[in-house]
Amino acid sequence: MTWVILTGRPGDLDQVATPHKIITTRDYLAHPSLFRGQRPKVINLSNSYAYQSRGYYASLLASSRGHKIIPSVETLIDLSARKLYENSLPELEQALNRCRRDVGGTFPSSVSIFFGIGPSRAWDRFARLLFDWFRAPALEVAIEDGEWATIRKIGFLPLARMKADEKARFLSNLETYTSRQWRDTRTRTPARYSFATLIDPQEALPPSSVNSLKYWSRIAGKMGVEVEPITRKDLPRLANYDALFIRETTSISNHTYRFARRAQQEGMPVIDDPMSMIRCTNKVYLNELMTTHRVPVPPTMMISGPADLQAAADTLGFPIVLKIPDGAFSRGVKKAANMEELKRLAATWLEDSDLLIAQKFLPTEFDWRIGVLGGEPLFSVQYLMAKKHWQIVNHERRGKPDEGGFRSFTIKETPPEVIDIAVRAARCIGNGLYGVDLKETSEGVYVIEVNDNPNLDHGCEDAGEKDAVWVKLTQWFIDRLDRQAR
Template sequence: MTWVILTGRQNDLDQTATPHKIITSRDYLAHPALFRGQRPKIINLSNSYAYQSRGYYASLLASSRGHRVIPSVETMIDLSGRKLYENALPELEQALNRCRRTLGGALPASVSVFFGIGPSQAWDRFARLLFDWFRAPALEVAIKDGEWAQIRRIGFLPLARMKAEQKARFVACLDTYTSRQWRDTKARAPARYSFATLIDPQEELPPSTVGSLRHWARVAGRMGVEVEPITRRDLAKLANYDALFIRETTAISNHTYRFARRAQQEGMPVIDDPLSMIRCTNKVYLNELMLHNGVPVPPTVMITGPGDLEAAADRLGFPVVLKIPDSAFSRGVKKAENMAELKALATRWLEESDLLIAQKFLPTAFDWRIGVLGGEPLFSVQYLMAKKHWQIVNHERRGRPDEGGFRSFTLKQTPAEVVDIAVRAARCIGNGLYGVDIKEAPDGIHVIEVNDNPNLDHGCEDAGEKDEVWVRLTQWFIDRLERQGR
């Protein structure tokens, strides 16, 4: 791994202080061919990160050259004004006050944090959290001490402003940061790219298990890609990776959408992309989109108020399936056996959503799930209905949700019409990874849903096509990075 350190002036950092190459930001900007064919990690220690300054352009162009850099331009902008970073303050101040209790006394007027390392072990929690939020080499935090300590300001600390003891500590922290061994040293292809995988270790029904993601990491490692899990706390770290694979249940209203948007802003290939999230998470939109594109869906009636219920019952009959537009994992999807149940359910749900959709009930023993990646079929599996239930997941049982079993198939074993309709449905959404749910009913094939965040587990969805699933997933990201010239 090549580390390159950019300084504002040639003498800002002694060449003997680090084994890594030191050049000025001016030289880095003036010679775009430097490090061509390499993927160095850049530590930008310019004396100013102001908008359109030399330090600003150094990080901006590092990104365009495919070099990973800290701080990123986004971090520079985030720290340019308190209004831009105030959403981080509650969590940081909570950690600061825990630190205050550990220190057992008054806090200093300011503290310097270098590469997520504080001046002593007591500052560790706060320093790591600060680095998670703002991935920068040297930060200075101004503190207003009191019964509840507050952060007055967070800013960059340039080398030129460091005192002698601070600079000595900075050099030690630089050495610690650049010498960390994050991966094992087993022989493998040199990593060309680093992919982040967003997970929630506490999620009850994650789209991929940790074991499955470890399997992917082994496959990707043979292709020169390192895979690293991140969590919702790591938004500030995102720009240090080349691509993002979201393996939490997505929602427009939570952090998964913010991660997707941030990745898109950084020019990173991302699954799930923000537009796919918007399109797939709303069943009203999906139904309209499928109808517009001639993709078969169950007979459907939109419910805008109690007055639509009679028409829905007349057209669809009973039992009828009622859905909240934005729901996942069979939540927000209920079956009404008669008009009384339909009215009671609709009345309750219309308090949460202005629109509901009612669909004809199509009883089947299983749903097809066809994975589609980049507009081409990826895997095929049948999800069986939960025991004594009409859905693949029964959330009405006490304790853990009850899931039905599965049967995996190769794509060649899958009915061609099922695969064809799934691909047509997915292409209406975009060019990412989708799971298309299909029912085979007596009156034909119907698309029930297109999922932007489909399950992908080793031994289930990949059982038919084996590791080809993970190879193609990895290659999807690589192809987009190579088209960007990264």
């Protein structure tokens, strides 16, 4: 990936201070064919971003050339007058005041923030949020201290006004901001695109292991793509990348949804996209959607209160499966053997959700998981039930959750009816990557749920179709980026 730094004058930044290419805004504007066929990341360090200045036009024209640039012209406009950014101040001032104790009790009259990084870790919370609001290389925040500190002004800090120690910190933060982690130096194909992969190194049951993602990065590298890991702290620099692949368990109530929304706002191809998250994480919605599109699901009833329990029991029989709307990885799914257990479980869950789902229990030795990408089957695997348990993951076991085994298949080896129903179900959700769980019974094939961030691990989900799984995944992103470039 090419990084380009724009300066107002040739001597504003010494070329030996950074490994990235430095050119003036004058040269950048005068030569529109520069970097043709590439998608460079551009950092605009002009001394002025005033309307119709060279700095302003550099940010404006970068988007027409297909270049990613910070600050964007929208950020230039937002910070041109307090009235345009005052809606950000309540949240920023709250984060600022939460830093008070770590900073030392009193605030300086101003603080400089470079690429979302403050002068010390005490400023982390505020600095990241500031960069989340305004992605600019260097910002200066004027502070009015008091019992409740307020922000008087947010403005750009040009290189020419930086003190020596500030400039040294700026260059260090620049190196941090542009650093990469999973680059495979053996890859000979020049990288056309860079994909961010959102991970949580501490997650007990991640959708993909770090080793699997490294395996993908080697395949993607041969296709001209860099795959880089990011964590929840990296939202401010998400725009550095061309695409986003979320490999944490998703939820619309945590940072994964915010990452998906930001990627969508930046025009980046993203898996999982926000709408898929909304649709897949709620089993009430999924059941209605599948029923509307005549995709077979187990006999199901909605539970809105204790009065519905008897009707569910009469219709579905025991044992009966009860689900909360937004469970994941077999969490929030319980089996009730009789009315007493059903009432007790429903009473607990109805405290947090107005609706529950009751389904007919369909015992099977395994669940099919069909991966669907872009409306086409990607992989096929059977997840076996955990030992002496009726689900593929037993969360009731003490210590680490107990998972059953698996059997992988090629798409051709999989029953056509299973593939057909899985693809129909996934197409109801969208055009991204989905894992469709199905039960194959003597009465037919039923969709249990559609997952927006299915497991994808080397040696398991890819064991049937081999590297074609990762190639197709990479190509899905490339096709969308190529269309954008055209």
